[in-house]
Amino acid sequence: MRKPLIVGNWKMYQTTAQAVALVERLRALLAEIAGVDVVVCPPFTAIQVVAETLQGSRIVLGAQNMHWEGEGAYTGEVSPVMLTDLGCHYVILGHSERRQYFGETDLNINRKVRAALRHHLAPILCVGETFAEREEGRTFPVVEGQLRGGLSDIPPQAGEGTVVAYEPVWAIGTGHTATPEQAATVHAFIRKQLGELWGEAAGLAVRILYGGSVKPDNIDALMAEPDIDGVLVGGASLKPDAFARIVHFEKVHR
Ligand code: PGA
Numbered sequence: 001m002r003k004p005l006i007v008g009n010w011k012m013y014q015t016t017a018q019a020v021a022l023v024e025r026l027r028a029l030l031a032e033i034a035g036v037d038v039v040v041c042p043p044f045t046a047i048q049v050v051a052e053t054l055q056g057s058r059i060v061l062g063a064q065n066m067h068w069e070g071e072g073a074y075t076g077e078v079s080p081v082m083l084t085d086l087g088c089h090y091v092i093l094g095h096s097e098r099r100q101y102f103g104e105t106d107l108n109i110n111r112k113v114r115a116a117l118r119h120h121l122a123p124i125l126c127v128g129e130t131f132a133e134r135e136e137g138r139t140f141p142v143v144e145g146q147l148r149g150g151l152s153d154i155p156p157q158a159g160e161g162t163v164v165a166y167e168p169v170w171a172i173g174t175g176h177t178a179t180p181e182q183a184a185t186v187h188a189f190i191r192k193q194l195g196e197l198w199g200e201a202a203g204l205a206v207r208i209l210y211g212g213s214v215k216p217d218n219i220d221a222l223m224a225e226p227d228i229d230g231v232l233v234g235g236a237s238l239k240p241d242a243f244a245r246i247v248h249f250e251k252v253h254r
Helices: 016-029 044-053 080-085 096-102 106-118 131-135 139-150 180-198 200-205 219-223 240-247 249-253
Strands: 005-009 037-041 060-063 088-093 122-127 163-166 207-211 230-233
Touching: 005 088, 005 207, 005 240, 016 044, 016 240, 037 088, 044 060, 080 088, 080 106, 088 106, 106 122, 106 139, 122 139, 131 139, 139 180, 163 180, 180 200, 180 207, 180 219, 219 230, 219 249, 230 240, 240 249
Parallel strands: 005 037, 005 230, 037 060, 060 088, 088 122, 122 163, 163 207, 207 230
Antiparallel strands: none
């Protein structure tokens, strides 16, 4: 019922020429994808060339961040209108790197999530605890706070299409993937919270991704968990063969 979703987060990598080369290779490797949604999120500067290179492909475009206003005097920012204009369908919001290095708060992330939904962009709301928070036994309250903060004031119908990504901060870019069991426990917790927030049916419809050192050698075990509906991939999304193998998890399972 929930279609698997594999998202590549390119972060601050790839010039336009590199982006075109990467996506041309991906296009060839993923020519026959079916039964799975595949999204790539280039840096803003490469979105347009990637959109052009992906014409006619089933790979979909996303962005890594945005402002909550449609336009305005916000030097250095990019708006949801600009993203839809370039053909984006998804936007990553509240990534831990944005929370950590750019001071993003649940309040502003919530403004962005609501703006994305208004502009028909599917928000990928990132939540996740740090290593210290996990050690202190605070994983659930931290995740609950980020989830309820990010989704505040959004009625269930308006929230349709929202994606949640569980990304334990200690697993991002470290090679220390959460075990499938650790991830599944938090995913089940998120599913329960969504049910409380939006009702059981709407909660069951939300795709919950896992992110943090996802690679070809751990994708199959992660995707075998019933509450893991897909993955948000950083480092491995810059390597076409690795990313294609991650997308092809389905061939192993079905
Ligand atoms: P990683 O990054 O796959 O390099 O750990 C994931 C992310 O930050 O979304």
